[in-house]
Amino acid sequence: MPEARRGRARSESARRAILEATRDELAQHGYDKLSIDRVAAAAGAGKQTVYRWYPSKSALVAECILDGYVALGNIPIPDTGNIRRDLRDWLRAFADHAGRPEAASLIRAATAAAADNDDVAARFYERVTAASEGALTARLRTAEHAGQLRTGAPATAVAQALVGAVLYRLLVHQPLTHDFVDDLADVVLSGVERAPAAAPPP
Amino acid sequence: MPEARRGRARSESARRAILEATRDELAQHGYDKLSIDRVAAAAGAGKQTVYRWYPSKSALVAECILDGYVALGNIPIPDTGNIRRDLRDWLRAFADHAGRPEAASLIRAATAAAADNDDVAARFYERVTAASEGALTARLRTAEHAGQLRTGAPATAVAQALVGAVLYRLLVHQPLTHDFVDDLADVVLSGVERAPAAAPPP
Amino acid sequence: MPEARRGRARSESARRAILEATRDELAQHGYDKLSIDRVAAAAGAGKQTVYRWYPSKSALVAECILDGYVALGNIPIPDTGNIRRDLRDWLRAFADHAGRPEAASLIRAATAAAADNDDVAARFYERVTAASEGALTARLRTAEHAGQLRTGAPATAVAQALVGAVLYRLLVHQPLTHDFVDDLADVVLSGVERAPAAAPPP
Amino acid sequence: MPEARRGRARSESARRAILEATRDELAQHGYDKLSIDRVAAAAGAGKQTVYRWYPSKSALVAECILDGYVALGNIPIPDTGNIRRDLRDWLRAFADHAGRPEAASLIRAATAAAADNDDVAARFYERVTAASEGALTARLRTAEHAGQLRTGAPATAVAQALVGAVLYRLLVHQPLTHDFVDDLADVVLSGVERAPAAAPPP
């Protein structure tokens, strides 16, 4: 028995409708033109219901964006044994996902929300980088064990360079082409320095 | 002939006062709590004067941040002949500059402004990356000619990886330590891959 | 059943506070220097609440003045059987009431409001003349039946001449003395013409 | 010699253009929606020129309305020897003049201006009633001497009752018909009381 309850049950469907309305509003108007009144109306809910679930506009946006409606961290990193190809494919998938116009709008909205609310920033970090970083770290570790990477590679720096570069491109409206992410992958794998002890010809 | 002007000349000093008040408001309240009323009052200007110069909050913030009040792109890249040391020093200076609390607030505000206004985004790109990217490209070219880099290194990807990573750290409130930027420099210079044909000692 | 209503009931106390604040503002600043912001602040209400009740400054002023705060039409006409004395006493009471400085300010404000808003003008008429005119017509009818008046006296013209003269004096800041209203009463009762068939001396 | 003056002469044509523009604005927008900016633009004058001639909106409106653009006081009272017919004809002319739509708008505007500015009220009185009152008093005096009126008729009360009633009708948008002004004339001439000592038929 799921727990005795009095009165009318809190409607999970209302919560979902609110999140979907928020997502649509964000995509259409952006973060700071978003209006709770409009969200509530579009969701067929009362304003109080919105505030019952989420204490503020920032919190609503955070929940909307980060809990599943912008799934940046959910793209799995393949593991075929070839770290170079796996990394390239993952970055391409990441770019393809984030580069779709609707997703780009939402991500820009999320960036704005993160920029002026510390809680949102924290959750943004958790959902976006922490996930990617964890998966990437694991994948790098595997490659390292397979002898494909030098030891002691700074996984955090790699992950944040990749994620940061992609988000930056989105923010400034530069296209997320495969060429660009291929270059990115190349840079973090090979570096730009001439191999310090390249095989000396006899 | 430079064009006959009618009516009272527009007051450059009012414009400056407005930008300075905006800078202070941004640092104190952040982007979306910024109030044009407060800015005008603090600048000793009428609201109409603010709107005469800048048609919207975004444009005001853009002008404020990008025209000299947050000089991200103005840090010169040293050239001692040692690309590794130069890059590290530049990144440390960049991080030190951007990591100061006032600067961090302004940069987050600029990010929010860029996220919800395309013009601001374009100007943000010009002022932040285009400058850094140009300088970085030039420095990499020098190093390449000096035989320190492999040929064909993708300067754009390098620049955006570095700038993107730093801005991302700021956005999610992670500290911009020297350790972190040193790791970044290390990654883009050396890559993380095991040197493909490292000279095997006999 | 009086009609099902959803949502919070509109606050009658807010409405009263707004009207009282308006009355004070009018007396202090006059009609066209009246500020809705000040009214709202003085009433402890949001501006929106003011606009919810009254769509414009004119409407607000009209309601304030005409619904009970300036009760020009509420002075009863006595009926002692002597029309001349009754009319004189009523006009004196009317003049005394309207001539008090606070009342005079409010009436001038109402005049200004009526002058630039047709709705207000209509309500002004209803509240001021229609009431007076009705009462006056009834009283004249009584006197006519008592044989004190000639038949077919134009009650509307009488009422508007009296009210018009009093308001005009107020408008141009001439004092509403008993002498003046006594003259008025005398004029409308006796006329100024020599009695056409005055008792011919033998 | 009228006073030596240096510099450019003040442009009388600008002054006229300003008054005409004011008249048009008043007729179109009424007193308190009148805008000095619009007046200046319509007159092809600078705002400063308006303020050089008239120190305030009230003064401008007063000058405009009262110095010739609303000529209520200029209608002469005929003198055919028949006071009843003369008064009726004058009132009809007065009503016809004031009842035209453009004139009615201006008079309402003048009323509003008088209602919130004491100077305007004073000048309004001078131009409207003082003139009418003077002429009317003179005409009544003539009739009195001709034996048509009883002695000691209060001319001021008569004049203000007539003017007040007409202005009141205008203010509340009731039509100024000949029937109405005929009733007015009848009331002030004959009164409404039964002739006190009507010649009793033997």
Add this chain to the structure above:
DNA sequence: AGGTAATCGAGACGGTACGTCCAGTCTTTGT
């Protein structure tokens, strides 16, 4: 004729108020 000074149209300035919109809270009625 040439300086000097006041006025002209134009329009930006510091302000005040407007009427609208929204955030977040509170209250009423319906389910």
Add this chain to the structure above:
DNA sequence: ACAAAGACTGGACGTACCGTCTCGATTACCT
């Protein structure tokens, strides 16, 4: 007891004018 509806206070928005000030360009008088 929760949900919708919607009024509440408070405050920012962007616009419109106010009355003043500052431009460059005209006039007119006065040396």
